[in-house]
Amino acid sequence: MEKDYVVGVDIGGQTTKIGIVDRKGNIITQTVIGSKYKSGEAGLFIQAVCDTIRDLAKEVGMENIQGIGIGAPNGNYYHGTIEDAANLEWAKGIRVELAKEVSLALDNLPVTVTNDANAAAVGEMMYGAARGMKNFIMITLGTGVGSGIIINGELVYGHDGFAGELGHTTAVKHNGRPCGCGKKGCLETYCSAMGVARTAGEWLELSDEPSLLREVDNITSKDVFEAAQKGDALALRIFEFTGKKLGESFADFVAFSAPEAIIVFGGLARAGEFIFKPIREAMEANMVSIWKGGKVKLLPSALKESDAAILGASALAW
């Protein structure tokens, strides 16, 4: 029998967001717990998640929960696992049987796991900018660069469940920046929030050009945005460069799956035209003629960032 509510769980490096969601995408109730458990403490973390779900579910009744959707770094849909997640101490170098253990603790409710960007893509398709679309690519610009690919209305998982690692395609082929993944020149090293900060640091070293950023310690992408808003030339060029790199890569992604749209989500997407304009220009310059002229839409996410993670994860459970 179909039930009225699902649980969405978004596991991040620092915190885990958990919410109860109805069929219309309303978050009935939600809360946040910490994710920072140590190596060997996966069981403790899972117990905390399950306790929290039980607690939240009181509001609608556990018997009215259809299932649980979890978005997590390195979440694997086929196995229901988190596999070697570098940003989670308790999941580093090992495979955590997340779906199995959560289900076991919660009356055998069905549990679906996927990576966080995939969850965001599903959320966008059900409640956001991709409503009605069957072919689009979701790009999440956060600490890293993630992606979720929808083809024919379905998430692409690939042969092993790890499809959609577009942040680790090579954006710079020669002398690219070293990436946490072990490769060099990954898109993520240039276009994540960290990447933007890295560009700022490098460029400030390379010249004496005056910039508001010279007064900032430990520059973040937010600092670059604020400087750009004040007309800082260097900050503006950092966004141009970042957008160009993204647009060049997006053009290649278009050649792969010919999506109706590319949807950009996350902190950097809030930089608006500072970043969307160069993305659009670089896409146009690097696409085959059949896609030129704005045929592939470039859209910001239409979900509130704080809700998107829970909504996306919960959507997996329907």
Place this chain on the structure above:
Amino acid sequence: MEKDYVVGVDIGGQTTKIGIVDRKGNIITQTVIGSKYKSGEAGLFIQAVCDTIRDLAKEVGMENIQGIGIGAPNGNYYHGTIEDAANLEWAKGIRVELAKEVSLALDNLPVTVTNDANAAAVGEMMYGAARGMKNFIMITLGTGVGSGIIINGELVYGHDGFAGELGHTTAVKHNGRPCGCGKKGCLETYCSAMGVARTAGEWLELSDEPSLLREVDNITSKDVFEAAQKGDALALRIFEFTGKKLGESFADFVAFSAPEAIIVFGGLARAGEFIFKPIREAMEANMVSIWKGGKVKLLPSALKESDAAILGASALAW
């Protein structure tokens, strides 16, 4: 009612291959007609194709034909058309309503059109190296570089029917070679048969290094292969370079759809380890760790080249 035979039509720049195929993938009878009609003569070409099909079908009886599958440059599955095919005089700059016109001429038999690389991918899945696979990428190395992408056992067409233009992803970002598509640095400009010949021409200009290729007029990729077989150092390096470019790009394709295999088809694939070894090495060097260690197979096509085109196209008609 299901019938026993289908027709496969492979439209190339020079010739068009047409064959009758049974359910096991046996080509019962086949023939070749010319494709070189002039601008404005699309109708004449289509008539020649239909006459030939009627002729071949006598052997099994037109009433036993289930349908017709056509692979063509710029073939669009959604529209049943050829759209602006640069290599076909009669289809340049226009949209040819291929499926509709062939069907009309042949008792309203169902006609399916797709691009040639997509047809090859389906052929490989039904009869070749990808039997049993649900996720793989077909790369055709011919005059150009084509691709057909299979996800969850189905061809990826994308929003507009033009997905899988991997030959036009950017392999060289700075000062790349101009491509027929209007872009610069496309994979196709380096790794097609034409691209290999172009590399040979450029490299011979750039040094005085002795090479067997210096004695050849109008060098083709076949000349480079023959020189490599004789141990010619320059020819061997051309394959290493070509394979490296392919492997770097393949690594990015893997990050997209996490395929079980990449299958390489066409003239250059016959160069064997001259090209497969550097492809494999560059893939390994440019993939995220989850795919390293040969987890993604790199395979040559298992179809006889002369049959593959007809088989692939015919497979669409089932």
